[in-house]
Structure formats: C-alpha cells, structure tokens
Amino acid sequence: MTSDTASPLNTALFDIVKVTKTYPPDIMALDEVSLSVGHGEMVFLTGVSGAGKTTLLKLLCFLEKPTMGLIEMNKKDISKLSGHDLQKMRQQIGVAYQDFRLLNKQTVYQNIALAMEVRYENPKDIKLRVMELLANLGLADKIHTPTGKLSRGEQQRVSIARACANKPPLILADEPTGNLDPAATALVMNLFNRLNEEGTTIIIATHDQSIWKKSTHRIVNLENGQLQDIIQVNFGL
Amino acid sequence: MRHISFIIGQLARNSRHGWTSQVMTLFTVSLSVLIFSFFFLIYVNMQKASSRLGNELRLIVYLEQEVPAAFEQEFKKKITNFDKVDKIVFISREEAFARLSKQLGHDSDVLEDLDPSFLPYSVEIFPSNNLKSLTRIKEFSDYLASLPGAVKVQYGQEWIERFGYFISLLRIIVILSGTLLILTSVFMVSYTIRLTLESRQEELEILRFLGATDRYIRGPVIVEGFLLGLFGACSGLLSLFFLFQWIKNHFSGPGFMNIFELSFLPMANIGTIFVISLLLCSSGSVISIRKYLKV
Numbered sequence: 145m146t147s148d149t150a151s152p153l154n155t156a157l158f159d160i161v162k163v164t165k166t167y168p169p170d171i172m173a174l175d176e177v178s179l180s181v182g183h184g185e186m187v188f189l190t191g192v193s194g195a196g197k198t199t200l201l202k203l204l205c206f207l208e209k210p211t212m213g214l215i216e217m218n219k220k221d222i223s224k225l226s227g228h229d230l231q232k233m234r235q236q237i238g239v240a241y242q243d244f245r246l247l248n249k250q251t252v253y254q255n256i257a258l259a260m261e262v263r264y265e266n267p268k269d270i271k272l273r274v275m276e277l278l279a280n281l282g283l284a285d286k287i288h289t290p291t292g293k294l295s296r297g298e299q300q301r302v303s304i305a306r307a308c309a310n311k312p313p314l315i316l317a318d319e320p321t322g323n324l325d326p327a328a329t330a331l332v333m334n335l336f337n338r339l340n341e342e343g344t345t346i347i348i349a350t351h352d353q354s355i356w357k358k359s360t361h362r363i364v365n366l367e368n369g370q371l372q373d374i375i376q377v378n379f380g381l
Numbered sequence: 382m383r384h385i386s387f388i389i390g391q392l393a394r395n396s397r398h399g400w401t402s403q404v405m406t407l408f409t410v411s412l413s414v415l416i417f418s419f420f421f422l423i424y425v426n427m428q429k430a431s432s433r434l435g436n437e438l439r440l441i442v443y444l445e446q447e448v449p450a451a452f453e454q455e456f457k458k459k460i461t462n463f464d465k466v467d468k469i470v471f472i473s474r475e476e477a478f479a480r481l482s483k484q485l486g487h488d489s490d491v492l493e494d495l496d497p498s499f500l501p502y503s504v505e506i507f508p509s510n511n512l513k514s515l516t517r518i519k520e521f522s523d524y525l526a527s528l529p530g531a532v533k534v535q536y537g538q539e540w541i542e543r544f545g546y547f548i549s550l551l552r553i554i555v556i557l558s559g560t561l562l563i564l565t566s567v568f569m570v571s572y573t574i575r576l577t578l579e580s581r582q583e584e585l586e587i588l589r590f591l592g593a594t595d596r597y598i599r600g601p602v603i604v605e606g607f608l609l610g611l612f613g614a615c616s617g618l619l620s621l622f623f624l625f626q627w628i629k630n631h632f633s634g635p636g637f638m639n640i641f642e643l644s645f646l647p648m649a650n651i652g653t654i655f656v657i658s659l660l661l662c663s664s665g666s667v668i669s670i671r672k673y674l675k676v
Contacts, residue, residue: 207590227595234592245587261387262593306591 156180156216157314157345158204163213165199165369173199175369176213181347183313186340188356189349191366197349198242200366201316204347205239206230235263238307242318244299248292252283252302255291259309277305280335282328296323304332308339315339315346321355329355384600391601392608399577403605406573407613410566410662414617415624417555417562418654422621422646424551429644431548438518440536442525444502447473456528460506463524464517468507474500501532515545563661566613570606570665571672578602578669599670606666607659614658618651 158181165174174196181187189197202208203215206222215222217233225233238259246255253274260270278284281301286294291302300323307315317336321329333355340346340361350356356363365372396403448456448471457469472480478497482489508521518541522534578585588598622645629643646654 205590231592231594234590236592239590245590247584247587258588259591261390262588262591262597264384264387264597267386 155183157183157185158215158217160200160203161214161216163203163210163215165196165203165208166211172369174203174210177366177369177371179364179371181345184340184343184345186336186346186348186359186361188359188361188363189347189366190351190353190356190363192351195366196369197351197366198318199369201239201318201347201349204314205237205316206234235310236312236314238310238312238315240300240304240307240315240317240320242322244291244303246291246299246302246306249290251288251290252278252294253287255302256306256309259306263310265310273309274305277308277335281305281331297325297328300324301328301332304335308335311339311342311344313343313345315344317346317348317350319350319352320348321350321352326354384596387597388601388604392605395577395581395601395605399573399580402573402576403609406569406609407616409569410609410613410658411616411620413562413565414614414654414658415620417558418618418621418646419624420551420554420558421650421654422625424548424555425646425650426643427548427551429642431544433642434541434544438508438536438541440506440508440518440522440525440534442504442506442528442531443533443535444504444530445532446530447502448504448530456504459528460504460525463521465509466506467509468505470505470507472503472505474498474502477501477503515542562657566610566658566661567665567668570609570662571669573609574602574606574666574669575672577605602670603663603666606662606664606669609665610659610662611655613662614655617658618646618654621646 160177160179162176162178163174164172164176166172177196177200179200189200191197199208203210204217206225209223220233222233247258250258256274256277257270260273275284275287278287281304283298283301283305286298291299294302300320304317304320307317315336320332320336324332329352336346336348348355453471460466460469474497477500478492481500482492485492506525508518518536519538522536522538525531526534585598625643625645
C-alpha cells in the first residue's frame with residue numbers, strides 16, 4: 145500500500161517519492177513510501193519496532209541508498225550527490241542516532257564540538273554553543289567526562305546535542321527519548337521545540353507516545369514498511 | 382589559520398592514541414636515513430681523497446737511455462699525442478740519485494760508495510684532469526710503455542686500482558642503502574598511517590556522517606607523514622653528525638685516516654636528504670590514504 149502525504153507548510157525541504165528499500169535476501173524494509181516534508185516542519189514518524197522508521201531516517205541522512213524510488217532534498221536528487229556536494233549536504237543535517245555513535249574515549253565536549261569542527265567554526269563559538277546545549281540538556285557538569293563513562297540516557301542526550309550543535313536546517317532523531325526519564329525527555333523536547341520555532345525542520349522517529357500524543361505537529365505512521373496514514377495533523381496555528 | 386589549529390589538534394589526538402607505532406616509525410626512518418647518509422658520507426670523503434690523490438698522481442716512464450736535449454720536444458710531443466698533460470719532467474741519473482738520497486734521509490750514507498749510473502733515466506708525467514679515470518690512466522700507461530726507449534711505466538697502479546674498485550663498491554653500497562631508505566620509509570610510514578587509520582575507523586566513520594571534508598580528514602594524515610619524514614631526517618642526520626665527530630676525534634691525527642681529512646656532508650647534500658625523506662614519508666601517507674581512506 146502506498147501513502148502520499150503532502151507538506152502542509154510552504155515549499156518542500158525533501159520529497160520522498162515511491163521509495164522502496166530491500167535488504168538481502170528479500171527483506172522489504174520500505175515499500176513504495178512517499179512523503180513530503182516542508183521547511184520548518186516537525187514530523188513524528190511513529191510505528192512499532194521493525195516498521196521501517198530507522199531505515200527511512202538512514203535514507204534521509206545518506207547512510208543508505210534506496211533500492212528504488214527518488215529522494216529529493218531542496219529539489220536535488222540525493223542519490224546523485226557525491227564528493228564535496230555530499231559532504232556539504234551532510235553538514236546541513238544533524239542526526240541523533242539510535243545507537244548514539246559517540247566516541248567513547250573522548251569527552252562530552254569533544255564529541256559535540258566535532259560536529260562544528262568539521263565546518264571549521266570559530267573555537268570560541270564552538271565552546272559557547274556546546275556549553276549552551278549542555279545547559280539545555282542538563283549535562284553541564286559532565287562536560288569533561290568521557291562519553292564511555294556516561295549512562296545511556298546521558299549518552300543519548302550527548303548524541304542529541306551533537307545533532308543540534310550546528311543549528312542545521314534539518315534534524316533527524318531516531319528514538320531520541322528511548323533511554324530518558326520524563327524530566328530528561330522534557331528537556332530534549334523543549335530543545336527540539338525551540339529549534340523548530342527558530343525554523344529547523346525536525347523528523348523524530350519514535351514509538352514513545354508520550355512525546356507526540358499532545359503534540360500539535362504532524363504525525364505519520366509506518367507499518368510493515370508502508371506509510372499507513374496520518375494519525376493526527378494539527379498545525380498548531 | 383583555523384584549519385592549521387584543527388590539524389594540530391587532530392595530530393595531538395592521533396599521537397595520544399598511536400604514539401608507540403609513531404615512535405617505532407620515527408626510529409626506523411631515522412635509522413634508514415642514518416645508514417644511507419653514513420655510506421654517503423664515506424663515499425663523499427673517499428671521492429675527495431681520490432681527487433686529492435689524483436692531483437698528486439704522476440706516471441714515471443723508465444728509459445733505456447737518456448733522451449738528448451734536442452729530442453726532448455719530440456718526446457714530449459709523442460706523449461701529448463695521447464692527451465694533454467699538466468707537466469713533463471725529464472730526470473737524469475744524477476737527479477734521481479739526489480732524490481733517492483733525500484728520501485733515505487739519515488740512511489742516505491748507504492749510497493755513499495755507489496755510482497748514480499745504477500739508476501735508470503726517467504720521465505715524470507703529471508696527467509691533466511681528463512686523464513684521472515682509472516681506465517684512461519691504464520690506457521695512457523700502456524701507450525707510454527709502447528713509446529720507443531721506454532722500459533717500464535710505474536704509477537702505483539695496484540694501489541690506485543684497489544682504491545678505484547673500493548670507490549665503485551662504495552657507490553653500489555650508497556645506491557643500495559638509498560634504495561633501503563626509500564623502501565623502509567615508504568613502507569613504514571604507510572604502515573603506521575594504516576594502523577592509525579584502522580584504529581580510528583569508528584571516528585572516521587562518524588566524521589564522514591558529520592560531513593567532514595576530504596581536506597579535514599586527509600590533512601592531518603598527510604601532515605603526520607610529513608612530520609615523520611622531517612623528524613626522521615633530523616634525528617638520522619644528527620646521529621650521523623655525532624658519529625662523525627666521534628670518529629674524527631678518535632681517529633684523526635697522524636696515520637692512515639689523516640690522508641682523508643674527514644669532512645661532514647655539504648649543506649646541499651643535507652638539504653637533499655631532508656627533501657627526499659619528506660617526500661618519501663609524505664608519499665607513504667598518500668599511499669595509505671588512497672588504499673584505506675575512502676572519504
């Protein structure tokens with residue numbers, strides 16, 4: 145089954161057109177999924193484990209390529225990006241991975257700063273931004289702690305902080321509250337909401353109902369690799 | 382400027398993680414530079430000694446009888462028909478006797494009852510620079526021996542030949558040790574960089590996901606190879622200098638070593654060794670990057 149959902153806001157930041165992703169031998173992770181997300185939107189991607197949420201995010205952040213179909217970002221076919229263009233595009237996307245992907249021997253500061261260092265940002269700006277993010281996420285006292293020594297909840301927040309560090313136009317978060325208590329979840333969602341208000345497009349893949357149930361943002365559901373329907377659309381306007 | 386500070390930061394981070402392999406590589410590069418430059422130093426000194434000996438080289442042609450003054454010019458012309466020479470000196474029996482007496486010094490009294498006529502007439506020939514090669518001297522010697530009236534030609538050929546062969550052997554050693562320098566430097570540096578890259582695979586993967594550019598990832602790796610070459614050449618040449626000073630202090634003075642008047646490598650050679658070492662080690666980095674770092 146194919147579901148098309150059009151962006152309710154202005155122009156599309158990205159368009160996913162009939163995208164299929166299969167893994168060998170013949171596991172269908174996504175089946176002709178179409179989705180359009182506009183600039184400045186916040187979208188919750190819901191579904192049970194194995195529904196294809198993570199696969200969809202991996203396609204959006206160039207970790208994997210679709211087996212069939214088209215993904216356009218700012219009207220550019222991302223499958224054709226390579227070299228410098230791909231690197232520049234990656235810098236426009238902040239990703240909070242489900243498995244965090246942190247450098248465990250390096251400190252919290254170093255892990256977050258890395259996202260800004262690859263863009264050769266001013267060291268003073270990097271320091272200020274990292275401090276600000278850590279304060280927002282309740283990790284200010286962990287700044288010099290190696291991430292390997294943090295709890296999973298803390299590691300998750302570091303991963304989120306790194307994704308937000310550059311203030312990228314698009315943030316992809318895969319189960320960002322999976323390891324967090326309600327207080328930490330609130331901190332993370334506050335940060336996402338604030339960034340969204342500033343114009344950042346945010347896609348959150350989650351099965352944590354508590355973060356989207358009362359949300360005013362678009363919620364799309366994935367089931368068995370297919371985009372089933374829009375559960376709730378509330379523009380909050 | 383900001384790029385440089387990021388490169389320095391990354392280099393420091395890499396050094397903290399893989400300093401053992403870096404130290405081993407530095408040691409190997411230094412040793413290779415030392416071995417090569419050691420043989421090169423000997424070669425350079427031998428070449429100098431050879432040139433000095435060449436300047437003192439002379440061929441003595443012993444004659445059956447004295448060349449009459451009227452025929453001296455003709456004889457000289459015959460000699461210079463082969464090639465130009467610096468000087469030709471005709472030596473009478475009396476002059477040869479006087480020289481022998483002088484050479485004997487305090488023991489010259491053994492000559493007291495002897496008549497100078499037991500010594501043959503001879504001609505001393507000082508060859509010019511274009512006649513200094515071993516082959517040319519041999520050819521020249523054969524030519525002189527074929528001149529009418531020549532009995533024997535002498536120029537210490539056995540010693541000169543041995544010296545020539547020794548220099549040829551040294552040249553081969555220098556070439557071989559140079560090859561060793563090239564192989565070990567490139568191999569060791571590329572191997573070390575490979576180890577560094579392998580140990581940083583996780584970090585490199587994350588950097589790629591964060592959108593790090595080729596320059597950001599490759600820059601520190603190339604600089605690391607460059608620095609290994611720089612410090613390797615520095616420590617290798619410094620070790621050679623100390624070794625040279627030690628040899629000079631312990632073996633100079635009267636005796637065999639004195640004829641060499643040891644001198645250290647000229648600045649041009651030192652510069653060349655530096656440049657070669659830097660190029661080789663940087664090449665090692667580039668090889669590793671191409672093989673193991675797909676950005």
